[in-house]
Amino acid sequence: ALHTAQQEKNSEDYQEVYNAIATKMREEKDFDNNNGYGPVLVRLSWHVSGTWDKRDNSGGSFGGTYRFKKEMNDPLSRGLQNGFKFLESIDKQFPWLSHGDLFTLGGVTAIQEMQGPKIPWRSGRVDEPESMVPDNGRLPEPHYGADYVRSYYERFNFTDQEVVALLGAHVLGKAHLKNSGYDGPWDDESNIFSNAFYDNLLKLKWTPEINDAGNKQYDNKEKGYMMLPTDYALFQDPKYLKYVKAYANDQDLFFKDFTKVYTKLIENGIEFPKENKPHLFKTLKEQGK
Numbered sequence: 001a002l003h004t005a006q007q008e009k010n011s012e013d014y015q016e017v018y019n020a021i022a023t024k025m026r027e028e029k030d031f032d033n034n035n036g037y038g039p040v041l042v043r044l045s046w047h048v049s050g051t052w053d054k055r056d057n058s059g060g061s062f063g064g065t066y067r068f069k070k071e072m073n074d075p076l077s078r079g080l081q082n083g084f085k086f087l088e089s090i091d092k093q094f095p096w097l098s099h100g101d102l103f104t105l106g107g108v109t110a111i112q113e114m115q116g117p118k119i120p121w122r123s124g125r126v127d128e129p130e131s132m133v134p135d136n137g138r139l140p141e142p143h144y145g146a147d148y149v150r151s152y153y154e155r156f157n158f159t160d161q162e163v164v165a166l167l168g169a170h171v172l173g174k175a176h177l178k179n180s181g182y183d184g185p186w187d188d189e190s191n192i193f194s195n196a197f198y199d200n201l202l203k204l205k206w207t208p209e210i211n212d213a214g215n216k217q218y219d220n221k222e223k224g225y226m227m228l229p230t231d232y233a234l235f236q237d238p239k240y241l242k243y244v245k246a247y248a249n250d251q252d253l254f255f256k257d258f259t260k261v262y263t264k265l266i267e268n269g270i271e272f273p274k275e276n277k278p279h280l281f282k283t284l285k286e287q288g289k
């Protein structure tokens with residue numbers, strides 16, 4: 001059964017939460033090699049949603065079950081505890097906000113504050129008990145190629161175009177050897193949301209290398225950039241490559257398509273009553289803050 005969202009506050013209340021998250025991001029911008037908390041907040045919003053299974057509507061962002069240790073300690077989510085800890089003070093400041101809304105709003109705020117597209121966000125997720133925590137093993141592994149990526153996203157009914165648009169989020173942040181067994185990029189400041197992921201994938205020379213954890217990754221020495229095997233798959237697979245080229249050449253198209261598929265991702269499994277309208281948030285900059 002689908003979960004029905006229960007909206008209880010209005011847009012001004014959620015803009016206040018947005019501002020609290022965005023302000024804290026500014027105050028703690030030196031985190032993780034000057035990337036700040038933006039990237040890990042975006043990854044957290046994806047991981048809490050990526051457990052969804054269309055077959056029985058289990059998992060997904062609705063119940064906020066990431067707060068329970070079984071989900072939080074999923075080995076494929078190592079490092080996301082930093083995002084959770086960052087949001088704890090926001091959780092205390094706004095006790096009326098559900099965890100599902102908190103985790104997804106954290107990602108939306110981070111994307112917009114990193115100069116990404118405006119993400120219309122709908123509220124009303126309701127906390128579920130620990131008994132509803134989905135099993136580990138629903139998140140994707142980085143070691144494999146295009147066939148793996150394509151079949152993984154079949155669980156969301158995402159098309160090739162949607163998969164390529166969604167993965168553009170890997171322009172943000174970095175891989176940390178102790179988290180995932182992958183490492184890089186080594187430049188700092190990968191905290192601007194742009195279509196650079198596609199540009200780099202297409203234009204730079206990528207050399208397969210075995211990293212210090214014994215995993216194969218694709219490195220560009222000149223720029224100090226890296227690609228996971230699942231990233232590089234988008235270049236290797238002709239059907240994916242078509243969309244990589246489209247997004248490398250058109251940032252507006254990327255922003256539009258990313259907004260659509262990211263919204264789908266964080267809303268999977270939830271029914272929003274028609275009066276439950278999306279909230280459109282102003283960035284701190286737009287508010288003159």
Ligand code: HEM
Nearest residue numbers: 039040043046079140141142169172173174175176179180
């Ligand atoms: C094939 C699917 C995917 C795989 C295999 C994958 C894998 C990974 C891995 C291994 C890392 C490095 C984690 C670390 O070492 O700290 C990472 C980081 C990241 N991922 Fe993904 N990911 C996938 C899809 C996504 C999606 C759909 C999004 C968002 C829409 C996303 C957003 C991020 C972000 C923002 C980071 C950087 C986090 C940080 O800097 O701490 N990823 N991903």
Ligand SMILES: Nc1c(Br)cnc2ccccc12
Nearest residue numbers: 170171172173174175226227
């Ligand atoms: N910055 C990234 C690049 Br550039 C390419 N792939 C990634 C995969 C995970 C996290 C960050 C990146």
